[in-house]
Amino acid sequence: MLSPDSPVGIFDSGIGGLTVVRAMQSLLPSERIIYFGDTARVPYGTKSQVTICRYAHEDTRILMRHQPKLIIIACNTVSALALNVVENSSNGLPVLGVLEAGAGLAVERTRNGRIGVIGTQATICSNAYACAIGSMAPDAEVYSRACPLFVPLAEEGFIDHPATKMIAEEYLEELLVHDIDTLVLGCTHYPILKAMIREITGPDVTIIDSAEAVAESARTMLAERGLLSTATETTPPHLLVSDLPQKFQSLYRLFLRTSEVPDVELVGTE
Amino acid sequence: MLSPDSPVGIFDSGIGGLTVVRAMQSLLPSERIIYFGDTARVPYGTKSQVTICRYAHEDTRILMRHQPKLIIIACNTVSALALNVVENSSNGLPVLGVLEAGAGLAVERTRNGRIGVIGTQATICSNAYACAIGSMAPDAEVYSRACPLFVPLAEEGFIDHPATKMIAEEYLEELLVHDIDTLVLGCTHYPILKAMIREITGPDVTIIDSAEAVAESARTMLAERGLLSTATETTPPHLLVSDLPQKFQSLYRLFLRTSEVPDVELVGTE
Secondary structure, eight states: OOOTTSOEEEEESSSTTHHHHHHHHHHOTTOOEEEEEOTTTOOOTTSOHHHHHHHHHHHHHHHHTTOOSEEEEOOHHHHHHOHHHHHHHTTTOOEEEHHHHHHHHHHHHOSSSEEEEEEOHHHHHHTHHHHHHHHHOTTOEEEEEEOTTHHHHHHTTOTTOHHHHHHHHHHHHHHHTTTOSEEEEESTTGGGGHHHHHHHHOTTSEEEEHHHHHHHHHHHHHHHTTOOOOOSSOOOOEEEESOOOTTHHHHHHHHHOOSOOOOEEEOOOO | OOOTTSOEEEEESSSTTHHHHHHHHHHOTTOOEEEEEOTTTOOOTTSOHHHHHHHHHHHHHHHHTTOOSEEEEOOHHHHHHHHHHHHHHTTTOOEEEHHHHHHHHHHHHOSSSEEEEEEOHHHHHHTHHHHHHHHHOTTOEEEEEEOTTHHHHHHTTOTTOHHHHHHHHHHHHHHHTTTOSEEEEESTTGGGGHHHHHHHHOTTSEEEEHHHHHHHHHHHHHHHTTOOOOOSSOOOOEEEESOOOTTHHHHHHHHHOOSOOOOEEEOOOO
16 A cells, blocks of 8 residues: 555666655755665666576565655666666556656757657667657657767766867767757756756757656656655655765766765675 | 687677777788677766676676686776786686776887876776876876767767867866877777867877787787787678667767677676
8 A cells, every 4th residue: 555654766777866865855855765776787778688687586685675655766777778667567556757857847948849759779779759759749850869878978987078068069069060959968967967058059949858857747646646755854765775886976976066965775686 | 728729808898899890801801700799788987886897797608608718898997997807707818908908008008107097987987097007107106087078979979069178178178188198998989089089189199099009919918928910811700798788889889980780699797
């Protein structure tokens, strides 16, 4: 039986999905969060659909042990390629993916119907953003570009490095020539580079952060089902990871913009 | 019983280790090669030692099914952190790691005893190159630098891109101020960027390619044990991978500098 006191489960291929945790904390500070990051097998975005589906199933099972009231797929690659796997593995729980939320917000915000999408190789090749946007707004035109270097550049802390700017200009140029007025950041790492991306797109392009979009969807869904937490205290997120690399603490601070790193629990996959 | 007809087993976290396959083919064209790339869990270089040791054990078991006469660890990260795991998992087979081979060649080639080493975060943090070099040449001075962006830049094909040059200059600058005369490429991907690296270091710095070094060590070891293949025909390498990503073929061509991509067998890890 789902209860307002149950936690919200969030998972990602690594710790990029902490941007979703941050958005949830900001919008729904009373919610208890269980987060799983598959840091032993990160990244997913360069791997095949078969492997991504297997990992998505295992990630869901790990969250299910904590009896969540909702599962949020913070990973765009899993949202794009394995949403149905998560739905099938979660015993009828409500499931939200960042991709659908980001696509929905893009459709809502665009004025000229020309939407750009950037993401990992696997997300972009799946064409899932274009399909999701097309199903909501058949007349919209979607221009996509994989930006495989953005994740390593963000993780290396090259946030406002001239090399990052040079690469970003090259990636974004072919979207901007199509006169897009909305750009979806289709990867949880990309909000880290948002300021630089905005500098390149200029102020007339609306940037859609999928993390914020999925937090909005979660609020609506929980409210509709009477499942919003009634807690008056904020509890720090419960973090599970499949590997604890040396860079974990610095990455945690980068994504959550906080100096406090809570305890982390190491769990095995499979 | 080891036989000259048995294959040489080579493994890597992904397909970067194909640079070792290339070096082996060039030096020992009669040898039959079994290669395993753990493409479902690549990269290792950002993960913890515990996880890297577990993966190294599983990778070795996969090669053991093919009864090799020698195991070559093409992955610098595994050589640095889990050489003993591979030795313990391979029933007394001879084992060679790229790291020891690269360190040995650097000691042989240096004139002023000042050696630079570049590699992944995990390889550099392990300090394993400095230890290996120090045990052979106690007076040598070793200067190390992790270059985490080199792998994604090489895989993205940004081989002679100005952004890559800018990043490489930044990475290498702090080694070059120490007047190194030898630079070890301590990651199987880095030979792809060798021309650019040489442009930055200048012609007076000897660049050590660990792939070539380990092929030399393999020839010496097989000859000493009477295990050199006597085959007169060259057979293409037998390739095993744990995932078959979309980019596999283009990466194969990049690393092996060939247009022929042989059949690839997909195998599960434990």
